Amino acid sequence: MRNVGTVVRGIRTPIIKENDDLASIVIDSLMAAKESEGFKFKDRDIVAITEAVVGISEGNYVTVDDIAEDLQEKFPSKKIGVVNPILSRNRFSIVLKGIARGMDKITLLTSFPSDEVGNGILDESILDESEFNLASVISEKEYYETFGSWIHPFTGINMIDFYKELIESEDCEVEFVFSNDIKTILDYTNDVLTCDIHTREKSTKLLKEKGANVYGLHEILTEPVGDSGYNPDYGLLGSNKATEEKLKLFPKTGDELVMEVQKRLMDLTGKQIEVMVYGDGAFKDPVGHIWELADPVVSPAHTPGLVGTPNEIKLKYVSDNKFADLKGDELKEAIKEEIKNKDKDLTGQMITEGTTPRVLTDLIGSLCDLTSGSGDKGTPVIFIQGYFDNLAND
Numbered sequence: 001m002r003n004v005g006t007v008v009r010g011i012r013t014p015i016i017k018e019n020d021d022l023a024s025i026v027i028d029s030l031m032a033a034k035e036s037e038g039f040k041f042k043d044r045d046i047v048a049i050t051e052a053v054v055g056i057s058e059g060n061y062v063t064v065d066d067i068a069e070d071l072q073e074k075f076p077s078k079k080i081g082v083v084n085p086i087l088s089r090n091r092f093s094i095v096l097k098g099i100a101r102g103m104d105k106i107t108l109l110t111s112f113p114s115d116e117v118g119n120g121i122l123d124e125s126i127l128d129e130s131e132f133n134l135a136s137v138i139s140e141k142e143y144y145e146t147f148g149s150w151i152h153p154f155t156g157i158n159m160i161d162f163y164k165e166l167i168e169s170e171d172c173e174v175e176f177v178f179s180n181d182i183k184t185i186l187d188y189t190n191d192v193l194t195c196d197i198h199t200r201e202k203s204t205k206l207l208k209e210k211g212a213n214v215y216g217l218h219e220i221l222t223e224p225v226g227d228s229g230y231n232p233d234y235g236l237l238g239s240n241k242a243t244e245e246k247l248k249l250f251p252k253t254g255d256e257l258v259m260e261v262q263k264r265l266m267d268l269t270g271k272q273i274e275v276m277v278y279g280d281g282a283f284k285d286p287v288g289h290i291w292e293l294a295d296p297v298v299s300p301a302h303t304p305g306l307v308g309t310p311n312e313i314k315l316k317y318v319s320d321n322k323f324a325d326l327k328g329d330e331l332k333e334a335i336k337e338e339i340k341n342k343d344k345d346l347t348g349q350m351i352t353e354g355t356t357p358r359v360l361t362d363l364i365g366s367l368c369d370l371t372s373g374s375g376d377k378g379t380p381v382i383f384i385q386g387y388f389d390n391l392a393n394d
Contacts, residue, residue: 010379054251060229067098081185085195087159100170122147138178254301276302281369298365
């Protein structure tokens with residue numbers, strides 16, 4: 001009888017640099033881990049590779065000057081509104097530096113009391129006692145008079161101060177506006193760069209319908225500027241700070257990578273192993289209130305076997321209802337038979353109530369992100385076994 005279900009291992013690899021053969025590194029690292037840990041490969045194991053090392057290995061970088069040049073072509077007026085950027089030094093500061101370098105004036109509109117992914121911008125208790133509410137439009141002067149002393153408890157900085165200093169250091173004029181209605185920006189300018197991640201299509205469509213000249217971050221650097229990197233699907237979304245003058249973009253060759261790794265593992269092991277590239281996990285921190293998903297998607301590339309949603313019954317529901325009179329081994333065997341005979345599609349059935357209604361790659365990507373972390377663990381590859389097993393699999 002099996003006493004262990006899903007097992008997740010962080011796989012250590014060499015430090016990965018530009019132009020490295022990532023597929024070989026992934027496979028060699030897995031084989032070394034197999035020898036040291038003594039596990040055996042099985043059908044439907046999962047190998048997951050963090051998007052960071054995919055982007056690094058493919059050399060998918062852009063510079064601040066590349067960003068400035070692309071924006072100058074799209075906004076020849078050089079005076080634009082920047083709408084709803086996330087408040088992140090890692091994710092947005094270098095993007096903002098490129099915007100400022102290419103423009104003469106920025107009107108930066110941000111939502112409040114936090115950005116799209118939950119980074120705070122002001123003290124909500126002061127907001128509750130102030131003359132302002134979530135429908136207000138707050139000027140830069142009013143923000144500083146009412147909320148300007150607020151410091152983020154995790155970072156120790158005020159991001160409005162940080163962004164203001166960054167923009168002005170590029171000899172660009174800046175004015176801040178705080179509003180939860182993106183149409184407010186049209187009171188200041190008709191040239192708009194939308195920076196929201198998960199509502200990007202809705203935002204650009206809404207402003208275009210109002211007659212604005214609009215681009216989203218997902219439409220910047222979709223083609224190379226000179227010999228720069230680019231991402232045809234997501235542009236600057238999903239990028240990370242590499243240096244003070246350079247960004248690593250979201251990877252663009254993930255599809256080829258996952259299929260190559262799957263094929264080579266099949267040749268080596270004889271097993272059908274699923275492979276995916278993952279970025280941020282889709283979860284929210286209940287203490288810091290930050291929603292982790294700053295990437296446009298959790299998984300930009302995965303093999304076909306990872307498409308879909310879980311098809312699981314809720315054990316607690318079955319135990320408490322259908323088999324309420326059973327206990328011990330009799331109960332366990334009855335539930336195992338229930339699992340074996342479950343419908344191939346349980347959508348809408350009460351027996352699934354309480355299971356997680358999310359796509360597989362979001363669930364698995366969150367598991368991977370929590371395992372690899374974002375710091376110095378040195379495990380950019382995650383190996384998962386037993387994820388698709390259930391209680392009926394002995």
